[in-house]
Amino acid sequence: MANNTHLTWAEIDLEAIKHNIQAIKSLASPQTQVMAVVKANAYGHGALPVARAALQAGATWLAVNRVNEGIALREAGIDARILVLGYCPPFQAANVVRYRLTPAVTTLETVRALAKRAAALPRPFSVHLKIDSGMGRFGLLPDEVVPFARALQAMPPLRLEGIFSHFAVADESDVDFSRRQLQTFRGVLNALQKTEIAIPL
Ligand SMILES: Cc1ncc(COP(=O)(O)O)c(C=O)c1O
Incomplete structure (x- = not known):
């Protein structure tokens, strides 16, 4: 453990996340696209590893809550479409366009x-x-x-x-x-x- 001040931790099984995405895909029609919501650090599971696992398993979209979460994914090399679910303030417009995010307006x-x-x-x-x-x-x-x-x-x-x-x-x-x-x-x-x-x- 790198940080020994934390006495509890969660181990995330990325294979289980992939399996879940595949299960969702199998229930949907072939033309239905699957979006993985990775807001709030993927609900504490780790936005980047979860995003990568979801995309590998066939998701084509990601969703985050705030523009900065989308920027972090782009800067880590994620190329998939990213929907920003939450409020997008006008001052973030330049970042939204620059980082090819898809805002909810x-x-x-x-x-x-x-x-x-x-x-x-x-x-x-x-x-x-x-x-x-x-x-x-x-x-x-x-x-x-x-x-x-x-x-x-x-x-x-x-x-x-x-x-x-x-x-x-x-x-x-x-x-x-x-x-x-x-x-x-x-x-x-x-x-x-x-x-x-x-x-x-
Ligand atoms: C359509 C939709 N689904 C899911 C979410 C995820 O939010 P929550 O975890 O609060 O349900 C949001 C958040 O804005 C949303 O707009």
């Missing part, structure tokens, strides 16, 4: 800052929308989504690539609240479809 200030930084790129820069379907922590409220998506579409350096939400109590046996969240999320997707805003992921 929820404010026009951030969208404008990203559009400015992405203007010189050869291709549109992808962003995702985070919808608050009931968790109450972070995201666009359902009524805000269509006007926000329209504003985003008017900024050619940016491409609306994905949309997602977060189930608040998905690990509880009572699935009522999760069902209601899913219904709310589907309502948002329908409203976008009616306005012919296509979001591929």
